[in-house]
Amino acid sequence: MRELPWPAKIYLVAVVAVAAGLIGRGLIFSEHLGQDEWPTLLVLALLFLVCESVPTLLNVQSAAMSVSFSAALAAVVLVGSVGAALVGATAVLSVRPGLPPHKRLFNGAQFAICGYAAGWVFESLGGHRTIVSDHRFADLLGPFTGAAAVFVPLNFVLFAVMLSLAGQLRTEEVPLRGLAQFFISYLGYATFGLLIAGLWATVQSISAVLVLLPLFIARWAFGQYLAQQRSYDATIAALCQAVETKDYYTRGHCTRVSAASTMIAQEIGMGPERMRAIGYAGMLHDVGKLGVPTKVLQKEGGLTEEELAAIQLHPMRGLEIVRGIDFLDEAFAGIMHHHERQDGRGYPMGLAGDEIPEFARVIAVADAFDSMTSDRAYRKAKSIEEAVAELRKGAGTQFDPDMVGAFIRAVDRRGWDPPGKVAAPKADEVVETVAKDHDDPTSPIEVVSER
Amino acid sequence: MHGLDSGRLLLICAAGVVTVCGIAYTAAVGLVDPQIAVAFGVLVAAGELARLTMPGNREVAPIGAAAALGYTLLLDVGGVPAEHSALQVVAVMSAGMILGALPHLAVGRPPQLDAIARRLLSGALLAFAYRPLAPALYDTTGDGKGTWWAVLGVMAVLITAMLAADVVIAALLRAEQVRTAFRVAIRDELRMAAPLGAAVAASGTLLVLASHSMNLAALVVFAAPLLVTQVAFRKYAGIRATYLQTVRALARVTEVGGYVEPGHSRRVSRMSVAIGRELGMAEPELLELEYAALMHDIGQLSLRDPIPGGATVLTDPRTARSIAELGSEVIRKTGVLDRVADIVRHQGDPFGGPEPPPPLASRIIKAANAYDDLVGGSTDRDRAAAALERLRLDGGDEYDPVVVESMAKVIERTGPDNHL
Numbered sequence: 082m083r084e085l086p087w088p089a090k091i092y093l094v095a096v097v098a099v100a101a102g103l104i105g106r107g108l109i110f111s112e113h114l115g116q117d118e119w120p121t122l123l124v125l126a127l128l129f130l131v132c133e134s135v136p137t138l139l140n141v142q143s144a145a146m147s148v149s150f151s152a153a154l155a156a157v158v159l160v161g162s163v164g165a166a167l168v169g170a171t172a173v174l175s176v177r178p179g180l181p182p183h184k185r186l187f188n189g190a191q192f193a194i195c196g197y198a199a200g201w202v203f204e205s206l207g208g209h210r211t212i213v214s215d216h217r218f219a220d221l222l223g224p225f226t227g228a229a230a231v232f233v234p235l236n237f238v239l240f241a242v243m244l245s246l247a248g249q250l251r252t253e254e255v256p257l258r259g260l261a262q263f264f265i266s267y268l269g270y271a272t273f274g275l276l277i278a279g280l281w282a283t284v285q286s287i288s289a290v291l292v293l294l295p296l297f298i299a300r301w302a303f304g305q306y307l308a309q310q311r312s313y314d315a316t317i318a319a320l321c322q323a324v325e326t327k328d329y330y331t332r333g334h335c336t337r338v339s340a341a342s343t344m345i346a347q348e349i350g351m352g353p354e355r356m357r358a359i360g361y362a363g364m365l366h367d368v369g370k371l372g373v374p375t376k377v378l379q380k381e382g383g384l385t386e387e388e389l390a391a392i393q394l395h396p397m398r399g400l401e402i403v404r405g406i407d408f409l410d411e412a413f414a415g416i417m418h419h420h421e422r423q424d425g426r427g428y429p430m431g432l433a434g435d436e437i438p439e440f441a442r443v444i445a446v447a448d449a450f451d452s453m454t455s456d457r458a459y460r461k462a463k464s465i466e467e468a469v470a471e472l473r474k475g476a477g478t479q480f481d482p483d484m485v486g487a488f489i490r491a492v493d494r495r496g497w498d499p500p501g502k503v504a505a506p507k508a509d510e511v512v513e514t515v516a517k518d519h520d521d522p523t524s525p526i527e528v529v530s531e532r
Numbered sequence: 533m534h535g536l537d538s539g540r541l542l543l544i545c546a547a548g549v550v551t552v553c554g555i556a557y558t559a560a561v562g563l564v565d566p567q568i569a570v571a572f573g574v575l576v577a578a579g580e581l582a583r584l585t586m587p588g589n590r591e592v593a594p595i596g597a598a599a600a601l602g603y604t605l606l607l608d609v610g611g612v613p614a615e616h617s618a619l620q621v622v623a624v625m626s627a628g629m630i631l632g633a634l635p636h637l638a639v640g641r642p643p644q645l646d647a648i649a650r651r652l653l654s655g656a657l658l659a660f661a662y663r664p665l666a667p668a669l670y671d672t673t674g675d676g677k678g679t680w681w682a683v684l685g686v687m688a689v690l691i692t693a694m695l696a697a698d699v700v701i702a703a704l705l706r707a708e709q710v711r712t713a714f715r716v717a718i719r720d721e722l723r724m725a726a727p728l729g730a731a732v733a734a735s736g737t738l739l740v741l742a743s744h745s746m747n748l749a750a751l752v753v754f755a756a757p758l759l760v761t762q763v764a765f766r767k768y769a770g771i772r773a774t775y776l777q778t779v780r781a782l783a784r785v786t787e788v789g790g791y792v793e794p795g796h797s798r799r800v801s802r803m804s805v806a807i808g809r810e811l812g813m814a815e816p817e818l819l820e821l822e823y824a825a826l827m828h829d830i831g832q833l834s835l836r837d838p839i840p841g842g843a844t845v846l847t848d849p850r851t852a853r854s855i856a857e858l859g860s861e862v863i864r865k866t867g868v869l870d871r872v873a874d875i876v877r878h879q880g881d882p883f884g885g886p887e888p889p890p891p892l893a894s895r896i897i898k899a900a901n902a903y904d905d906l907v908g909g910s911t912d913r914d915r916a917a918a919a920l921e922r923l924r925l926d927g928g929d930e931y932d933p934v935v936v937e938s939m940a941k942v943i944e945r946t947g948p949d950n951h952l
Contacts, residue, residue, distance in 0.1 A: 272753060272756055273757060275753075276738070276742075276753065276756075276757075279742070279746060279750075280738070280741050280745055282745065283680055283741055284741060287684060288738075288741065291734045291735075291737055291738045292734075292757055293757075294730060294731060294734040294757075295731040295734055295761040296757050296760060296761070298727045298728070298730060298731040298764075299731070299760045299761040299763070299764040299765075300764070302727065302764035302765045302767075303764045303767070303768075305768050306764065306767045306771055309768065309771045309772060309775060310771050311868070312775070312866070312869070313771055313774065313775050315865075315867050315868055316775070316779065316866045316869065317782070318866075319862055319863065319865040319866040320782045320785075320827075320830070320862070321782075322862075322865070323862040324785055324833060326833060326834050326862075327833060368782065369788065371785050371788055371833070372788045372789060372790075374790075401788070402782065402784050402785055402788055403778075403782075404781070405777050405780060406777045406778050407774070408774050
């Protein structure tokens, strides 16, 4: 509470006062709540509490929201505005350890206000509690839609005002996509509220169980999914790093290329699915390097044609390894062609310009940049400025100028964390180092003629 | 296409007979309440279209199952009693399933016959048990205006019985298919089926109640909670499949790097899983075993140069131990596969050493690895027999004799090239 700025405190007090006023007035001055409705109200409040205590993970990115919304809207239909306000107010009691009291208070108050307002709209649109018991489901639709249409934006506004007063909201941080997702999921929850209310007359509280059980199971499955997803990301990173351990200086290359590729992808506006895919492609782009014999990588001076061919085969080798992973799909092209050049002098296929898949053009920039800004056995790391200058120089011949531009913008805005100085290996430590880095555009591999 | 074993064949035939009876009967007497039948049939078809494959190659169609359940248990639509017979339920169900499977067939993804047969049969069982009771049950609700508690109770009991029967059939089939003990299969199936089964049961019941209080238009709306569940499970199944594919794929880097013989990790993992099944390991343990077996040589990536011919039983114990340690370190870095890391760490430990015996999974990998080093991809029976003999000689000291005997059984059953 103390860390809140004073406008937020005033707002909090105002919201709580309004909520208390609405409930108090409703309880004293009107006969909105009949004696026989108290059991229903109690059950709904309990349901609301249960839902509120387990915020769903159905939609992780957006604000913590919960199935409780369905219960609150069901309450609007079943026990009227005052009842809905009372049900909403129980959010104060929700079992969420670590939630500070002032947040609880605000939560309860804003749910109460939303419930009351939605109930008022429901009743003024002609909705009444008897609709449900009379099985006039069609008549329920209009008022219910009105109630939900008030509940959701009001809820959102009350919260947004609080966040902005508390200084936790910057407008540019509310992405449109997230907002749309938020409203769609709320629409879904509204539907579930309608279902609960519609069946209440037949089977009472069982209707809530039947509607919410699949949702809770879905929540559980989503939790499992997220856990697996995290585990998967960690595993793929660990395995890629294992591939790199052999070369002392390239450790961490895969994770950094993955990060840089994702930055570019975000800058050029790729969707979330493709962004994830390119992250994996960046991570996996060099797994085929293991097929290049160590002695070739460690050889000083020029390489023979044959040895060069061995290096140039690594994108194909990489592809061969990951081909069994179905979902990568577009990432395959990225891995296979990440050494193509705009002028068509790259490998393995010598594609040029737009023939090169988009993923590959992204990874090529990220790959070269990380190579230049990392220490190598034969040179020190370049500064970010030098590396950017090199990228600019190569734009149009080696790199796609759009990707270079996007990357530079991303680095300008968000910065880049280079791997830092790699301590020279200790004298008694046996480490593998290579004499050349195939990713480094500033020191191309020389080829010596065999004759 | 896998060969069909007798249990699956029986199941498919039974489902076929029931389907033919249902459709023939319905064709003969005509469709009762055609509108309702079509509405539910369409929902079944949509559910079948949206079927998904859960981990362990289990095909499920939750929305279709819920729709079938709803149609089976239907008492009335908006107060008008539903009077369709059990055979009509079967007909609608099978027509819907066939319709929903057609688009999949068209793009070359035929349904698993045994899975679809099981879905149909368990639905039919419930229909034959419930439909005769339906008029009496509807009377207890006083034309839908009274209490529904008795109806709900009967539904709950019968649905539970159906789900139990379904699990038993699935476990029987699985036990036969992957050669595992029946009790292990029951546990595995139960673990897989319980969450989805509960969601399907709830949604099916919801459809019955919705048809009572509202009308058929509400069907789609009432499938919504299950739709959310289905999305969640599809994502989960997707990541599980991807995970396995990825570990299988990346385990091959050791082959590409020339550290081990081509196909080594894959063969060791297949053999290990087969032995694990033989020894009655449950699915979660088998998954860990498979991961560990696939990655058991990952530690070699940290070696300076590949050991000529790969790390084999002939590698000196110190190097073998360090490979195990290094590999375990790599896997531990994931932060999530700690048990797998542990299995990999102990993969070289002798069975009869002074320390307590290594985990069962490690003992299995040790034996499977040694066998593959000796036999490789060869299909020569004599070579397999000689390798087994050698492992038997070391049994008790190096290898767990129980594991070696299970391996002998697996080899006898599948042939030395271990095509499982």
